[in-house]
Amino acid sequence: TESIINHDEL
C-alpha cells in the first residue's frame, strides 16, 4: 500500500 505522503526523511 502506498502512503499519501512519501516518507523519505529521517
Added chain:
Amino acid sequence: NIFRAAGDLSHLISILILLNTIQKSRSIAGISLKTQILYVLVFLTRYLDLTYRYVSIYNTLMKLFFISSSIYIVYLMIYKFKNTETEQIDTFPIEYLIGGSFILSLIFNYKFQFGEILWSFSLWLESVAILPQLFMLQRTGEARTLTTHYIFALGAYRTLYIPNWIFRWISEGRVDYLAIFTGIVQTIIYSDFFYIYYHRVLKGFKFELP
C-alpha cells in the same frame, strides 16, 4: 538539499557525542535514561518501515544506525554504567508522553493504517522526547558541557529540517503537515535551551540555569 543534509549530520553527531561522552567518562551522570528509552521507541516505530519501504541506501543505513545506537545507549545505561543517583532525579512521568502521543497519532495521521499510525506516533513522541532530559537539567541546575553539546546537536536536527521543509515545499510542492507541525513543537520545546546554550556554553561559561 543543504538543510536536510546538515540536519541529518547534526543528528548523527549528537549520537556520536553521547556515545563518546559515555565511553570516555565511563559514566552516564546527568543523562536521562527516560529520554533515551523514548528515542528507542521513536526510532523503532518510525524506522521499522525499512523492512517494507525502500528509499535509498543512505536512508536505510541511517535508520539502522539510529535504531542500533539508541538500543546500545540504553544497554550501556542500564547494564554497564548504571547510575542510581542520576536515576533518582530522572522522574519525568513519560507514560503521559507515550499515551498522549498515541492518542494524537490516532487522531492525526495520513491514513488510519498501522504503518501510518506508527509513523505519526513517532513524530509526536519525538517532539517531546527531550522533556525528561530538560527536566533533569532543570533539577540539577547545571550540566557537563558535552551533555549540552549533545542536546544542542539533537535539537538542531529537527530545527534544520524546518527550512528543509520550506525548501521542499517550494521546489517539489511537497508538504508533510504532520512532520512540520511536530517539528515546530519540538523546536519550541528546545528554544529555551538554545537560548541558554548560546549565551553561556558558546561564550565559554559553564552551563548553569539562571
